[in-house]
Amino acid sequence: MSYQIGSYTLKSKLLLAPMAGITDRPYRDVCRQYGAGLTSSEMITSDLSLLKTRKTQQRLPQRNEPSPRSAQIVGTEPHVMAEAAKFNVDLGAEIIDINMGCPAKKVCNKAAGSALMKDTKLVAEILEKIVAAVDVPVTLKIRTGWESTHRNALEVARIAENAGIASLAIHGRTRNQGYTGHAEYETIRQIKHAIDIPVLANGDIKTIEDALFILNYTNVDGLMLGRISHGQPWIFKEINDILVDAAPTFPIKLEEKIDTTLKHIDAIHRYYGTDQGVRIARKHIGWYLSSLVGQQQKLLKPLTKEIYPISCSKKQLQKLESILLAL
Numbered sequence: 401m402s403y404q405i406g407s408y409t410l411k412s413k414l415l416l417a418p419m420a421g422i423t424d425r426p427y428r429d430v431c432r433q434y435g436a437g438l439t440s441s442e443m444i445t446s447d448l449s450l451l452k453t454r455k456t457q458q459r460l461p462q463r464n465e466p467s468p469r470s471a472q473i474v475g476t477e478p479h480v481m482a483e484a485a486k487f488n489v490d491l492g493a494e495i496i497d498i499n500m501g502c503p504a505k506k507v508c509n510k511a512a513g514s515a516l517m518k519d520t521k522l523v524a525e526i527l528e529k530i531v532a533a534v535d536v537p538v539t540l541k542i543r544t545g546w547e548s549t550h551r552n553a554l555e556v557a558r559i560a561e562n563a564g565i566a567s568l569a570i571h572g573r574t575r576n577q578g579y580t581g582h583a584e585y586e587t588i589r590q591i592k593h594a595i596d597i598p599v600l601a602n603g604d605i606k607t608i609e610d611a612l613f614i615l616n617y618t619n620v621d622g623l624m625l626g627r628i629s630h631g632q633p634w635i636f637k638e639i640n641d642i643l644v645d646a647a648p649t650f651p652i653k654l655e656e657k658i659d660t661t662l663k664h665i666d667a668i669h670r671y672y673g674t675d676q677g678v679r680i681a682r683k684h685i686g687w688y689l690s691s692l693v694g695q696q697q698k699l700l701k702p703l704t705k706e707i708y709p710i711s712c713s714k715k716q717l718q719k720l721e722s723i724l725l726a727l
């Protein structure tokens with residue numbers, strides 16, 4: 401059931417996918433509570449001049465976070481990224497994850513994220529420089545390629561293995577697909593068979609059945625879960641339980657889910673302070689409501705309409721509690 405990254409044996413083979421604007425400290429905490437094997441930070445710029453801004457500081461993994469702490473960095477230039485990796489390690493990161501999987505414009509305009517996969521010479525240089533710069537495991541997250549006619553993930557995977565990358569996560573879409581279409585797992589299966597480092601499959605794992613199918617089909621060592629965890633961090637426990645026992649365990653009770661939801665929103669308020677906290681909490685509230693109303697999705701719109709305008713953290717939490725207790 402475990403997953404190995406360098407000398408770290410993770411307790412679960414289900415890892416949380418890094419998601420900018422989402423996988424902040426409160427989110428990482430609640431996913432770990434439900435058994436996520438590793439929860440990486442949101443992506444952190446390699447631009448050292450920005451690393452000291454409040455926004456970036458909030459994104460860094462923190463020393464009081466459970467070990468191993470993983471920081472995901474994004475950038476373009478090998479020596480700059482190597483410096484950023486060192487900076488994060490000095491701040492307490494125990495694993496450095498390199499983002500070559502993000503198609504976001506802001507990143508790709510600077511030819512970072514998944515755009516880097518087009519230039520395999522540069523990929524090799526970046527990986528080698530970062531691995532040499534830090535004495536912690538370095539992991540890599542990629543897509544299947546640049547576009548459907550240039551699926552070069554296997555080539556990049558071999559480069560990663562040769563450079564000393566400790567674990568490879570592959571999102572089963574090309575860069576040009578963005579988040580459209582469907583993830584495919586054939587490329588991931590081929591990579592798993594071709595290299596000897598641990599491999600994680602990622603993309604469109606929406607149900608327990610998907611998770612079991614992908615593990616079986618690709619033979620990967622673990623899975624990276626992203627959007628499925630929105631509003632239901634307990635999904636890690638639900639899938640983990642099945643992987644361990646091969647049989648469904650008792651479902652998590654609604655009362656526990658409500659308690660977790662309220663504690664998570666309260667943690668967001670405390671982490672960001674009232675104003676920013678209320679704003680950031682809104683999207684999580686939307687996801688939790690969507691997951692907790694279950695079949696009664698028609699309730700969602702009126703409920704979100706009731707709670708979204710609230711700008712006071714205490715009132716936001718009280719309103720959420722009264723809505724959830726009435727479910």
Ligand SMILES: Cc1cc2nc3c(=O)[nH]c(=O)nc-3n(C[C@H](O)[C@H](O)[C@H](O)COP(=O)(O)O)c2cc1C
Pocket residue numbers: 417418419420421422442443472499500501502541571602603604605624625626627628
């Ligand atoms: C809102 C959002 C933000 C994301 N930010 C990042 C990021 O910062 N770094 C990264 O490597 N991938 C990022 N991703 C991609 C996810 O890690 C993951 O690869 C993708 O969502 C597919 O997995 P899923 O279908 O399980 O969500 C992001 C995805 C979403 C939806």
